[in-house]
Amino acid sequence: xxxxxxxxxxxxxxxxxxxxxxxxxxxxxxxxxxxxxxxxxxxxxxxxxxxxxxxxxxxxxxxxxxxxxxxxxxxxxxxxxxxxxxxxxxxxxxxxxxxxxxxxxxxxxxxxxxxxxxxxxxxxxxxxxxxxxxxxxxxxxxxxxxxxxxxxxxxxxxxxxxxxxxxxxxxxxxxxxxxxxxxxxxxxxxxxxxxxxxxxxxxxxxxxxxxxxxxxxxxxxxxxxxxxxxxxxxxxxxxxxxxxxxxxxxxxxxxxxxxxxxxxxxxxxxxxxxxxxxxxxxxxxxxxxxxxxxxxxxxxxxx
Numbered sequence: 430x431x432x433x434x435x436x437x438x439x440x441x442x443x444x445x446x447x448x449x450x451x452x453x454x455x456x457x458x459x460x461x462x463x464x465x466x467x468x469x470x471x472x473x474x475x476x477x478x479x480x481x482x483x484x485x486x487x488x489x490x491x492x493x494x495x496x497x498x499x500x501x502x503x504x505x506x507x508x509x510x511x512x513x514x515x516x517x518x519x520x521x522x523x524x525x526x527x528x529x530x531x532x533x534x535x536x537x538x539x540x541x542x543x544x545x546x547x548x549x550x551x552x553x554x555x556x557x558x559x560x561x562x563x564x565x566x567x568x569x570x571x572x573x574x575x576x577x578x579x580x581x582x583x584x585x586x587x588x589x590x591x592x593x594x595x596x597x598x599x600x601x602x603x604x605x606x607x608x609x610x611x612x613x614x615x616x617x618x619x620x621x622x623x624x625x626x627x628x629x630x631x632x633x634x635x636x637x638x639x640x641x642x643x644x645x646x647x648x649x650x651x652x653x654x655x656x657x658x659x660x661x662x663x664x665x666x667x668x669x670x671x672x673x674x675x676x677x678x679x680x681x682x683x684x685x686x687x688x689x690x691x692x693x694x695x696x697x698x699x700x701x702x703x704x705x706x707x708x709x710x711x712x713x714x715x716x717x718x719x720x721x722x723x724x725x726x727x728x729x730x731x732x
Contacts, residue, residue: 430443430444430445431443432444439529439530439531439533439534439537440527440528440529441527441528442525442526442527442528443525443526443528444524444525444526445523446521446522446523447521447522447523447524447525447526447541447543448521449516449518449521449522449541449547449562450526450539450540450541450562450563450564450578450580451516451547451562451563451564451578451579451580451606451608452472452516452564452576452578452608452610452623452625453576453610453612453621453623454468454469454471454472454516454518454623454649455472455516455517455518457621458472458518458519459731461703461731464653464661464662464663464693464694464695464705465651465663465665465691465692465693465695465705465707466691466693466705466707466709466725466727467665467689467691467707467709467725468518469623469647469649469665469667470647470649470667470668470669470687470689471514471515471516471623471625471645471647471648471649471667471669472514472515472516472517472518472625472647473514473517473518473519474497474514474515474647474669474687475497475498475511475512475513475514476497476512476513476514476515476645476671476684477490477493477494477495477496477497477500477512477683477684478500478512478513478548478584478629478643479500479502479505479506479510479511479512479513480513480546480548480549480584480585480586480589481505481506481510481586481588481589482500482501482502482504482505482506482507482510482589483502483504483505483585483589483631483632483634484502484503484504484631484634484639485502485503485504485634485635486634486635486636486637486638486639486676487637487638487639487674487675487676487677488637488676488677489502489503490639490674490676490683491674491676491679491681491683494681494682494683494684494685494715495684495685495713495715495716496716497511497512497684498511498512499511500512504589504592504593504632504634505586505588505589505592506588506589513548513549514548515547515548515606515625515627515645515647515669516547516548516606516625516627517547517548517549517550520550521550522541522543522544522545522550522551522560523543523544523545523550523551524541524542524543524544524559524560525541525542525543526539526540526541526542527539527540527541528540530566532568532574533568534568535567535568535569536565536566536567536568537565537566537568538563538564538565538566539563539564540561540562540563541560541561541562541563542559542560542561543559543560543562543582544559544560545560545582546560546580546582546583546584546604547560547562547580547582547604547606547627548584548604548627549584559582559583560580560581560582560583561580561581561582562578562579562580562581562582563578563579563580564576564577564578564579564608565577565578571614572613572614572615573611573612573613574610574611574612575610575611575612576608576609576610576611577607577608577609577610578606578607578608578609578610579605579606579607579608580604580605580606581603581604581605581606582603582604583601583602583603583604584602584603584604584629584630585602585631585632589632590602593632593634597632597633597634600632601630602629602630602631602632603629603630604627604628604629605627605628606625606626606627606628607625607626608623608624608625608626609623609624610622610623610624611623617654617655617656618652618653618654618655619652619653619654620650620651620652620653621649621650621651621652622648622649622650622651623648623649624646624647624648624649625646625647626644626645626646626647627644627645627646628642628643628644629642629643630642630643631643637675637676637677639674641672641674643671643672643674643683644671644672645669645670645671645672645684646669646670646671647667647668647669647670648667648668649665649666649667650665650666651663651664651665651666652664652665656694659696659697659698660694660695660696660697661694661695662692662693662694662695663692663693663694663695664690664691664692665689665690665691665692666688666689666690667688667689667690667691668686668687668688668689669686669687669688670682670686671683671684671685671686682714685713685714685715685716686713686714687711687712687713687714688711688712688713689709689710689711689712690709690710691707691708691709691710692707692708693705693706693707693708693725694706694707701730701731701732702728702729702730703728703729703731704726704727704728704729705725705726705727705728705729706724706725706726706727707724707725707726708722708723708724708725709722709723709724709725710722710723711723
């Protein structure tokens with residue numbers, strides 16, 4: 430539901446399943462605004478963190494590096510399940526959002542109160558508290574958009590916290606995320622860049638303990654150029670990095686750093702049909718597949 434109380438003021442309220450307030454990539458995945466087929470790493474790549482299970486010590490965490498599609502831990506849910514990205518562009522959260530200003534305003538501000546977090550949005554609260562997120566955008570000229578974002582929410586699920594020692598079960602284990610984005614357009618060219626930096630605090634359990642926050646930082650830079658009416662070429666580079674964690678024998682990034690470059694072409698065949706082709710190269714420092722080049726084609730019908 431969206432409500433605009435005043436016709437002549439740039440203010441609206443949304444409630445229900447709402448798109449992410451944080452950052453910009455989550456609102457640029459629609460067919461009409463995405464030349465490439467892939468999604469920026471920070472908004473798609475699965476880390477080894479899970480809201481419903483946590484590692485008992487640093488060795489467990491380091492052992493799981495690069496297995497984001499099925500990490501398993503000894504605290505919480507004992508099964509294997511996929512990990513969480515820094516932020517997800519594919520699932521909307523449940524809550525309420527207020528926005529002042531729009532793309533035509535010098536400054537626009539959006540604030541949301543939701544059940545889940547950027548990594549793990551939810552239909553109902555299962556993590557002990559809501560998330561607050563906000564984005565402030567500056568439009569100094571029609572060519573420029575500069576934004577800053579922040580989000581803070583409880584990440585570790587109640588089912589995990591209930592099984593912790595009494596001294597730790599009442600603690601708060603949040604995900605705090607900061608972001609910055611910029612966009613510049615000139616003629617037939619558009620350049621976008623976004624930085625997402627997420628910090629998780631986990632319970633301090635057995636030795637060697639995870640007694641420092643876990644950081645992950647994703648950077649994405651994309652350029653696109655309109656070659657002809659309806660035909661646009663684009664190139665995007667991504668990198669996702671992690672801070673070090675010290676185990677019994679090794680000190681390593683707590684997940685495997687990964688880089689990606691993708692280039693492609695989009696053709697608007699008709700008003701409601703978009704044809705895309707792209708090629709993507711991925712590289713990371715650990716895992717059963719460390720380098721992969723993937724061609725892809727896509728036809729989108731939208732209305």
